[in-house]
């Protein structure tokens with residue numbers, strides 16, 4: 505059978521580091537109601553305000569990490585796509601981005617024109633959030649509906665606690681941990697607390713968004729609570745690596761706007777760790793499967809400066825899974841058991 509495609513989907517990047525391209529990308533990204541979850545008039549107003557200064561700042565940041573072949577996120581995702589093709593024998597392996605190019609619309613239309621009727625859709629996010637997983641699935645469904653494409657989906661489920669993903673994380677990080685370190689910080693992308701509260705309120709309105717551990721969280725809450733899923737990933741990783749309590753901690757990065765985001769903030773932890781006398785800090789970012797502006801610039805550049813200003817000496821960024829062979833194998837196994845949608 506060669507008519508069953510695998511479609512990897514990541515977030516996407518601006519077309520270039522030009523301010524106009526960054527503004528176009530940020531506008532598409534932030535006007536997504538799953539990302540800025542306000543009614544349209546308020547969303548339009550808030551995003552327009554963000555677009556006054558942010559595009560120039562972000563363009564500068566993108567320019568500092570951009571590669572000759574393009575955005576690291578896209579280049580690394582292409583490498584993963586190429587590596588996956590050797591494992592996925594049921595049909596083509598394609599890559600789409602939720603924002604920017606290649607769009608879900610263009611890739612799904614091309615697959616349908618080639619006669620592909622089954623697609624395993626793989627949102628490349630280990631932990632579930634409406635602003636990442638849900639928006640990919642809904643956009644893919646919208647394209648199929650509006651273009652009347654004869655495509656049926658299987659969908660890769662969030663894999664934050666799956667042994668294949670955790671083993672791949674352990675394999676890719678092990679050489680860095682073996683070199684020795686004073687502390688390991690697992691920095692996940694943040695999320696406004698409101699995004700989680702609205703999902704858990706019908707299940708457990710008292711769910712604690714400050715807890716230090718995912719222990720005792722019910723399966724129902726765990727299924728929708730991004731923060732608990734991040735904690736669960738970190739705890740399982742620490743157990744696999746035999747880390748002692750106090751040797752590692754979790755934080756959340758990339759806060760945007762004035763809303764309350766999930767804590768502790770990575771910025772705060774970098775200051776604390778530097779002041780507490782940590783000299784060699786390892787940072788890994790398990791919410792990202794590919795290195796991107798958030799890992800390379802926010803942690804690798806700005807995070808390092810901040811850590812050193814607080815008294816730290818070395819900050820080593822553990823690369824994301826990218827196209828690590830263990831991850832390629834793991835992703836193939838996870839995708840092979842993705843449930844078919846009705």
Ligand SMILES: C=CC1=C(C)c2cc3[nH]c(cc4nc(cc5[nH]c(cc1n2)c(C)c5CCC(=O)O)C(CCC(=O)O)=C4C)c(C)c3C=C
Nearest residue numbers: 515516517539562577633635636693760791792796797798
């Ligand atoms: C890993 C999961 C991610 C979640 C959850 C997420 C939520 C989220 N992000 C923003 C705002 C921005 N994120 C930006 C970059 C970015 N975000 C993710 C992943 C998640 N985002 C990735 C992989 C990237 C990198 C893109 C790249 O091209 O390298 C940016 C753009 C960069 C910048 O200007 O800082 C913004 C803005 C919100 C508001 C949000 C949840 C509500």
Ligand SMILES: [Fe+2]
Nearest residue numbers: 515693758798
């Ligand atoms: Fe983001």
Ligand SMILES: [Fe+2]
Nearest residue numbers: 758797798802
């Ligand atoms: Fe960021």
